[in-house]
Amino acid sequence: MNKFTIVTPADLAHASAMLAAPNHGAIAGGVDVVDLMKQDIASPATLVNLKGLPELQGIKLQPDGALRLGALVKLHEVATDPEIQKRFTAISDAAGEAATPQIRNLGTVGGNLLQRPRCWYFRNPLSVCLKKGGDKCYSIGGLNRYHAILGGGPSYIVHPSNLALALIAFGASARIVGPAGERVVALEKFFTLPSVDPKRENDLRAGEIITEVIVPAPAPGTRSIYLEVREKQSFDWPLVSVAVVIVPGGKSVRDARIVMGAVAPIPWRAPAAEKAIIGAPLDAAHARAAADAALATAQPMSDNAYKVTIAKVIVRRAILAAGGVAEV
């Protein structure tokens, strides 16, 4: 870790201006940025402490049913808020399944969305991989059991945020403040594939700060679920995760969003799977068809074909569970 100083900005504009300068990085919960600095992946000379900024605080349920999550809201708060649990179940569950109680008490919504990938080639200070300016992704021909089965190339990381899946499934956007002013970006568009730029995972530009996440009011009767499969039950990253939001309409599905995690370099929405259940009755056959559609374009690597199997299973299970259909 390099030597650094921490500065506390006077206000949001000041924070943004400082972050636009070279060698500046942001710190909120500090969970990932400190790890990155210890691994010599990030070496900011100055850390801008976002913790005191009022625009980034608080969980607000709007009168119209929309949800605003300040970027500094802790995962623990998201996981345990009764209104979120009731109306946005997949969001609270995704937050609650993350990491450990200690990390959930430190980690923030903004930090969770912006955390860097867990790929062991990226994290190991001795491997200068594509994401760190090297010339290759070592997962190709290397140890890729946890790597991408969809959307990979030239880097095959998987995106580490599972909260993002649930937020995208609910159609959430991020409010971003930067030197050029403010913009609101759909989270689905915010994350970027390595084919765009292997060194980054999203569209956050110099000096920009996510201030809040806005989740629109769900349609009446909306049901949601988040599921993940991991090797260990304590403190482990999912092999595959999925968030499903379903709006039932009579005996069939009126609308659905299905987003998979740990399968691609970005949270991976599965429109073909959504199409397979929209307008159809919610039953095992359609859930299975949706799961197959979700993975139809999967291209597993040498060691991770099993992730395709698991992904199909949990997409199917999540659809049925979100629809309240018991599996036979």
Added chain:
Amino acid sequence: MSRRVTVNLGIPQAPREVTVVIPDDEPTPWQLGDRFTIVGVETPRVDGPAKATGTAHYTYDIALPGMLYGAIVRSPYPRAHVNSVDLSAAKRLAGVRAALQITDGEIRFAGQEVAAVAATSSDIAVDAIRLIKVDYQPMPFVVDMDSAAAAGAPSVFSGSNVGGAKTLSEGDVERGLSQAANRIEATYTTPVQTHVSLETHGAVAQFDGGALTVWCSTQGVFSVRDDLAVLFNLPPDKVRVISEYLGGGFGSKFGATPDIVIAARLAKESGAPVKLMLPRGDEHLATGNRPSSEQKVRMGADANGKLVAIDLAQRGSGGIGGGSGSSGPFKLVYPCPNVRTSETNVFMNTGPASPMRAPGWPQGTFALEMAMDEMARKAGMDRLEFRRANNTNPIRAIELELGARAFGWTQDSASKKSAGPVRRGTGVACAAWHALGASGPEALAIAHRDGRVEIRCGTQDIGTGTRTALAVVAAEELGLPIAQIATEIGDTRYPFSLPSGGSMSSPSNTPAIRQAAAHLKDKLFKIAAPMLGAEPADLEARDGVIRVRFDPSRKVAFIDLCRRIPGDSISAGGDRIPNYASYRPDQAGCQFAEVEVDTETGVVRVKRVVAVHDAGTIIDPLTSRSQINGGVLMGIGFALFEDRRMDPNLGLMMNPTMDDYKMVGSLDVPQIDVMFLDVMNGGTNTGVLGIGEVAHVASAAAVACAVSDAVGAPVRELPLTPDKILAALGHG
């Protein structure tokens, strides 16, 4: 002078009189029918409050005036020639007080020590190691066993990486196999596992005049002392090693490990005390590991289900270290007329193996017990019944019965199979060990005028509760409450003791403690006897009071007696004499596991483990149970999660972190039911056997057998991650 004593040993249902010849001053061995006050009673750890409140001093906590901080440069290459090491820039950095080259010549694994510095702060030390310029000439390497064993592979040392096979044979395996009614043949593999002690390796070293004092996280203060005395050319009495508390070792902390030696070299070079604690990642790379194994097993049984042949052809790799054999269980658990084992060590460019909790046995037991299951199924026998049919150890026979009842073992049947995707499976595996301890340790017992008793012994507590066990034995012998006993350990200034490994600590130390306490009691009785108008031989010590055995009204409180001590204290020594005849030369044990396997995702969860063990006299059921719990959990990690993953192209370990190297966490802990079969074993005056290793021997095997049962097909490669489960189920 010696005396002949006949003691009643064993278990109440099968007692045996054993006659032993012991020195006059050796207490009569504990035997069946002895009534204990504290031994066998649940006693909370005497140092629990100190640990819980942070007042226990680990090496990490040592801070000396003027102390420097060390850091190590490690090779980023798995194999390279070090052309040169330029320390000059590091030495010029303000605050740097010493810089040393550690290696010249060939690097044999990524993580090998190359250079080291000491500086006034750990930040400066880390900055300084970045200024050290090492000119490496990278060389071809091998980090997987198949490549290392292949013809033309780069040589890790010189010549072939494949060592000579170590073969042992009894009977005629080929004939046994040819005559068998049923035969199986299968290959089982286990990964490299790392120790991951909670406290990393490290030391604080200080040279003062001609003497070296080292505080370190070690399993053997005396072995560290002896190593350092040789390395620094000092007489042993000029080297003092202190390890008041340590956070685990599991076999990786014997002797003067590189961290300790480098701390001492830096201290000598800088003329100041140096603290060097390893970062977590280094633990995975360079401080030891359990070697991998690939075990080809052939087994045959006759028409009655009796084993007639066992053949093991094994190879394993401990990186640049050896000791990868796993044949122990094949030779010692199930008697069989024709047994052949062959072990081959393969060198490769990875960190050196070191002993790890029952070296070789968890690997071997996994392969043996999986083969036993496959054999039982082939023979159409219940798996437990097949083991019983091949067990001749009377203690294990009882344990299997106790365990089966507690576990609710039922004949293998379809009743386990549920309609849903989650299937239940059960497994059973047998353990064995030989933790009788050894002679060597000495102890000192001191009674002070204020009634306090201190016992001193140069053992150390690897985390098993040694202080508590020793205090219980002294309290029992002296008839005192445990709160009155202070146990001082972990210092070479105390009487000699052995390293804490091989489940040796309790069986080796408790007899010396008991003898010392008995000798102290003799001295106190000599003071008490005239006061009570009796002979010393007529006195007994119980509940803090010395009484005349035949007239309990004649008594003196221990604390009042201590006031009569001339001077300030009275002390007596005790020796650990060699083992004499015991009830059994070994110990048994068995574990049952129940798992749930999600057959669609391949995820395994261990629901319950029933562990039945014997360990001679159980001094403290609480700490004994803790050891079993720890052994089981470590076994679950070995069965399901842990795997040192080497990238074949880079030659680097890709998971040297607590994030990526997966260990059991709190949510992965099953219900663990521990049962002890009390066996009064004799052999020493306490009849204690060690339990740290036998607790771990069968755990992974029982879990793997249960998983294979749930899956309906053997899963022969650890760890049992979802990809392998799905492959075994045919949905890979």
